[in-house]
Amino acid sequence: MTDHTNAPTFAQTPRIKKRNAAEKRFKGYGLTAIAIALTMLVILMGTILTRGVGAYTQTFVTLNVDLLESKLDKAGTRDPEAIAKVTTFGYSPLLKAAMDRVVAEHNIDTGLKSGDMAKILSKSAVSQLRDLVLSDVSQIGTTVKVKFLANSWIDGYLKGRVTRDSIENNKNVSSAQLDFVDALRAVGVVEKKFNPDFIFGADASDQRPEAAGMGVAMAGSFFMMLVVLFLSVPIGVAASIYLEEFAPKNWITDVIEVNISNLAAVPSIVFGILGLAVFINYMHLPQSAPLVGGLVLTLMTLPTIIISTRAALKAVPPSIRDAALGLGASKMQTIFHHVLPLAAPGILTGTIIGLAQALGETAPLLLIGMIGYIATNMPDGVSAGLFDPNSAMPAQIYEWAKRADPAFYERAWGGIIILLVFLISMNLLAIWLRRKFERRW
Amino acid sequence: MCPALGFAELGLYMTPQTLILAVALLGVLGFFMGRRRALSSANHDPRLMHSLPHYYGVFVFLMTLVPAMLILAIWVLAQPMIVSSLASDLVLPQSIPDGSSLGLIMSDVTRMAQALTLAAGQGIVDLATLGAAADATTQMGDILTSVGVAVGSQMTDDMVQSALDMVRLTATGDWAMTVAIGAIALAGFAYSMARMSKSFWARNAVERFILVTLISAAAIAILTTIGIVLSMVFETLRFFSLHDWTDFFFGLEWAPNFRGDSALSILPLLWGTLYISIVALLVATPIGLFSAIYLAEYASKSTRGIAKPLLEVLAGIPTIVYGLFALITFGPFLKDIFGEGGILGVDWMGDARSVATAGIVMGIMLIPFVSSLSDDIINAVPQAMRDGSYGLGATKSETIRQVVLPAALPGIVGAILLAASRAIGETMIVVLGAGAIARFAGNPLEALTTITTRIVSQLTGDGDFNSPETIVAFALGLTLFVLTLGLNIIALYIVRKYREQYE
Numbered sequence: 056m057t058d059h060t061n062a063p064t065f066a067q068t069p070r071i072k073k074r075n076a077a078e079k080r081f082k083g084y085g086l087t088a089i090a091i092a093l094t095m096l097v098i099l100m101g102t103i104l105t106r107g108v109g110a111y112t113q114t115f116v117t118l119n120v121d122l123l124e125s126k127l128d129k130a131g132t133r134d135p136e137a138i139a140k141v142t143t144f145g146y147s148p149l150l151k152a153a154m155d156r157v158v159a160e161h162n163i164d165t166g167l168k169s170g171d172m173a174k175i176l177s178k179s180a181v182s183q184l185r186d187l188v189l190s191d192v193s194q195i196g197t198t199v200k201v202k203f204l205a206n207s208w209i210d211g212y213l214k215g216r217v218t219r220d221s222i223e224n225n226k227n228v229s230s231a232q233l234d235f236v237d238a239l240r241a242v243g244v245v246e247k248k249f250n251p252d253f254i255f256g257a258d259a260s261d262q263r264p265e266a267a268g269m270g271v272a273m274a275g276s277f278f279m280m281l282v283v284l285f286l287s288v289p290i291g292v293a294a295s296i297y298l299e300e301f302a303p304k305n306w307i308t309d310v311i312e313v314n315i316s317n318l319a320a321v322p323s324i325v326f327g328i329l330g331l332a333v334f335i336n337y338m339h340l341p342q343s344a345p346l347v348g349g350l351v352l353t354l355m356t357l358p359t360i361i362i363s364t365r366a367a368l369k370a371v372p373p374s375i376r377d378a379a380l381g382l383g384a385s386k387m388q389t390i391f392h393h394v395l396p397l398a399a400p401g402i403l404t405g406t407i408i409g410l411a412q413a414l415g416e417t418a419p420l421l422l423i424g425m426i427g428y429i430a431t432n433m434p435d436g437v438s439a440g441l442f443d444p445n446s447a448m449p450a451q452i453y454e455w456a457k458r459a460d461p462a463f464y465e466r467a468w469g470g471i472i473i474l475l476v477f478l479i480s481m482n483l484l485a486i487w488l489r490r491k492f493e494r495r496w
Numbered sequence: 497m498c499p500a501l502g503f504a505e506l507g508l509y510m511t512p513q514t515l516i517l518a519v520a521l522l523g524v525l526g527f528f529m530g531r532r533r534a535l536s537s538a539n540h541d542p543r544l545m546h547s548l549p550h551y552y553g554v555f556v557f558l559m560t561l562v563p564a565m566l567i568l569a570i571w572v573l574a575q576p577m578i579v580s581s582l583a584s585d586l587v588l589p590q591s592i593p594d595g596s597s598l599g600l601i602m603s604d605v606t607r608m609a610q611a612l613t614l615a616a617g618q619g620i621v622d623l624a625t626l627g628a629a630a631d632a633t634t635q636m637g638d639i640l641t642s643v644g645v646a647v648g649s650q651m652t653d654d655m656v657q658s659a660l661d662m663v664r665l666t667a668t669g670d671w672a673m674t675v676a677i678g679a680i681a682l683a684g685f686a687y688s689m690a691r692m693s694k695s696f697w698a699r700n701a702v703e704r705f706i707l708v709t710l711i712s713a714a715a716i717a718i719l720t721t722i723g724i725v726l727s728m729v730f731e732t733l734r735f736f737s738l739h740d741w742t743d744f745f746f747g748l749e750w751a752p753n754f755r756g757d758s759a760l761s762i763l764p765l766l767w768g769t770l771y772i773s774i775v776a777l778l779v780a781t782p783i784g785l786f787s788a789i790y791l792a793e794y795a796s797k798s799t800r801g802i803a804k805p806l807l808e809v810l811a812g813i814p815t816i817v818y819g820l821f822a823l824i825t826f827g828p829f830l831k832d833i834f835g836e837g838g839i840l841g842v843d844w845m846g847d848a849r850s851v852a853t854a855g856i857v858m859g860i861m862l863i864p865f866v867s868s869l870s871d872d873i874i875n876a877v878p879q880a881m882r883d884g885s886y887g888l889g890a891t892k893s894e895t896i897r898q899v900v901l902p903a904a905l906p907g908i909v910g911a912i913l914l915a916a917s918r919a920i921g922e923t924m925i926v927v928l929g930a931g932a933i934a935r936f937a938g939n940p941l942e943a944l945t946t947i948t949t950r951i952v953s954q955l956t957g958d959g960d961f962n963s964p965e966t967i968v969a970f971a972l973g974l975t976l977f978v979l980t981l982g983l984n985i986i987a988l989y990i991v992r993k994y995r996e997q998y999e
Contacts, residue, residue, distance in 0.1 A: 074891055074894070075891070077893055078891045078894075081892075081893035081897070082790070082794055082892075084786045085786045085791075085793075085794055088782065088783045088784075088785075088786030089786075089790055089791070089803055091783050092784075092787055092807055092810065092860075092863045092867075093807070095860045096806060096809060096810055099810075099821060099860075102821060102825050103817065290713045291713075293710045293714070294710070294714040294716065297710035297713065298714055301710065310718070311717055314717055314718055314721050315717045316984075316988060317981055317984050318720060320914065320917060320918075320980065320984045321724070321977065322920070322921020322948070322976060323921070323923065324921065324948050324976070325728075325973055325980075326724075328724075328727070328951065328955070328970065328973040329723055329727055333727050336961060337727075338573070354720050361717065385699065385703060386703075387703040387706055387707075411812070414814075415813075415814025415815075416814070416815075417816040417819075417924050418923035418924055418927075418952070421923075421952050422951075422952065422955050424956075449816045452816050453928075456820050456823060456928060467820055467824075468820070468824075471820065474814065474817075475813070475817070478814070482812060
């Protein structure tokens with residue numbers, strides 16, 4: 056150490072310089088790591104928003120359709136049953152005629168045949184028209200103004216996903232049709248507008264991405280969450296009260312404790328296997344039913360709720376219990392009248408976070424048949440909501456991703472936005488509750 | 497089966513819903529009657545009673561409702577199984593076609609029975625004459641069409657008889673259920689009412705009851721584990737009776753073939769799983785650990801207040817989102833760099849799905865997992881140890897590297913093991929991003945498959961639960977369960993052991 060005695064106190068020897076540089080470097084590593092993680096978050100969120108926002112607008116074609124009596128009601132009786140016998144096939148001439156009418160009205164110069172012009176519409180256009188006619192048969196013989204969905208290629212063209220180069224060898228759409236769409240757009244027949252049906256509507260078959268919506272899957276998720284809420288909260292809270300307040304310290308309660316902390320880390324797909332084996336193969340509950348999904352997610356959420364409830368109970372100071380017991384309350388009364396109300400905000404927060412986890416979970420739902428199912432029917436009651444086959448939001452997103460069509464990818468991203476809005480609001484609610492009711496003793 | 501009770505009972509019983517409602521009403525009535533009776537036994541002076549008045553009411557309510565509801569639940573679950581097995585005696589062996597099974601036929605019979613009940617309710621059919629009619633099968637067909645029920649297999653006379661028997665048995669069972677549940681509820685009501693006096697320890701009885709409820713709720717956690725293990729062990733044993741277990745554990749090939757004679761070995765899948773998990777940990781560990789160090793040791797309070805919740809957002813994003821990101825954004829991005837005609841001009845990557853695609857995205861997902869666990873552990877290292885190190889002249893980074901990290905090491909290892917168990921069990925990212933090729937490949941830019949993706953692919957679609965190609969999924973699931981459980985137990989053990997040192 057004698058070497059250093061002559062050196063000025065604050066002069067940086069090479070060794071100290073090196074050590075300080077190492078210090079800076081080390082701090083830099085930490086900053087870089089955080090920067091990388093946050094960049095990833097930004098990229099992820101940016102991707103979701105830029106890719107998904109397109110799903111909320113859709114291309115519509117507004118046409119004046121003559122509901123010709125000669126095509127729909129040859130007898131002229133306006134008998135709804137007879138009119139219902141005209142299949143969707145019988146309505147396509149009306150659409151072709153409507154296209155011809157548009158071309159004539161706006162003097163559009165196109166070499167397309169009327170059949171090819173009508174092909175810019177979604178495949179659901181004919182059934183949309185048929186439903187409209189059947190809802191009120193007295194419209195037959197008049198001209199109605201109808202807003203049809205354009206098919207996904209035209210929609211993709213307006214959104215920049217489809218270009219003339221990318222469709223060179225495409226059988227579904229030709230550049231002549233795109234020219235036609237440009238002309239229609241100039242006169243305001245084709246428009247890109249906000250599409251509420253994406254949020255509230257039903258899923259559609261893989262031929263009609265433009266008509267697919269999240270609404271029914273949202274209802275499926277809602278009923279699943281209902282099951283989770285009504286099963287996991289009472290069971291979870293009851294189990295936690297027992298384990299935290301009553302359980303004697305013996306090997307049985309030890310086993311239960313180790314079990315719960317391990318169950319919380321069991322991969323979610325294992326719960327799916329359990330659901331398939333027990334609820335579907337053994338108990339013969341209906342496949343794809345939100346009830347089964349809810350039961351599986353309940354088992355998955357229970358450990359999370361138990362762990363957070365026990366933490367909330369543990370945070371209530373023993374003095375509260377002692378005071379109640381001292382005034383002559385029984386142990387049960389102490390817990391239910393004093394401890395539980397004080398722990399309620401913590402329990403609520405944990406429950407909301409557990410529900411949010413369950414809402415975003417996909418893997419177990421794949422095994423109990425919530426994919427491959429096209430969710431087209433909105434459940435019309437609680438029992439239908441629980442027992443009828445349905446999809447759920449994350450399963451619906453996976454289903455769209457699997458269809459390997461850029462138009463469906465856009466809807467999958469759009470669906471993620473809806474899912475994230477739910478998750479973020481649930482988490483914000485949990486944070487708000489924690490802030491508002493948090494007490495420190 | 498039960499000739500004494502014919503079709504007359506049809507409609508003379510209550511559905512489970514009305515039964516629940518009726519018993520609940522009786523229970524509510526019991527609450528007020530019991531409370532009143534106990535009060536009047538004490539001349540309406542609650543001070544003379546052992547417990548508060550409402551405990552007496554609750555006791556009657558519980559005694560009326562709970563035993564009846566428990567039996568009802570068991571009955572509702574058991575009756576269809578018993579009825580089906582009794583009615584299946586009437587199905588002749590020759591009416592089960594090749595490739596079908598009694599179970600499939602019985603599900604059709606069940607559907608026919610439902611249609612009959614529906615049709616009888618609408619007055620379309622007279623069940624008593626249908627059974628005796630010579631053309632019962634033809635009539636049955638008409639009934640099915642009129643109520644809009646479809647049956648998969650060819651109907652035979654014995655199936656119609658079996659369906660009729662099922663309707664008859666169900667009616668009998670429902671009738672017996674109404675009587676039995678009603679009797680149990682009334683018995684409970686009468687028993688508890690008889691005990692209503694001021695000296696009855698109602699609170700203790702009610703609290704005992706609540707305690708039993710709490711214990712059974714806690715037991716559900718155990719039941720879930722037992723359910724998981726049993727459901728998988730039985731199917732796994734069945735799989736091993738159909739398929740050689742040495743091939744499963746030691747074979748080198750995964751090639752399911754639904755015509756039979758498949759090679760179903762877990763090793764290639766295990767390789768894919770471990771490879772992808774290692775890539776994920778290589779991404780998550782340094783980033784997560786350095787983030788944790790920075791947040792715990794360097795960051796100001798406000799930086800920490802912003803950065804930590806933002807990192808946790810990454811953990812809150814559902815895995816399907818990461819999967820989609822891997823499939824649609826990250827995979828093609830990697831392919832644009834390493835694939836044919838990419839930026840580097842090398843052709844190393846054939847498909848957007850690869851080990852790197854899934855592994856790196858999974859690593860991003862695990863960052864907050866590693867960082868928040870490590871953060872907790874670093875914070876648990878006592879300040880005195882840091883102060884001692886500073887006092888000896890060490891810089892902050894030297895203190896962290898030579899004092900804090902060694903002290904926190906067991907906990908950090910535990911955190912990484914927990915992250916590894918997460919990675920091994922992760923499903924959606926690998927289903928969408930890793931591909932489906934089972935092999936022992938070393939190139940991280942090639943597709944591989946994992947245990948979880950194979951579970952999904954073997955169990956989705958129209959699997960036949962008697963073929964080894966389908967139920968191999970249960971063996972895979974059990975292996976996965978054991979693997980993750982082992983990692984968790986080791987990790988928790990390490991974390992706990994470490995925590996004891998400083999508390």
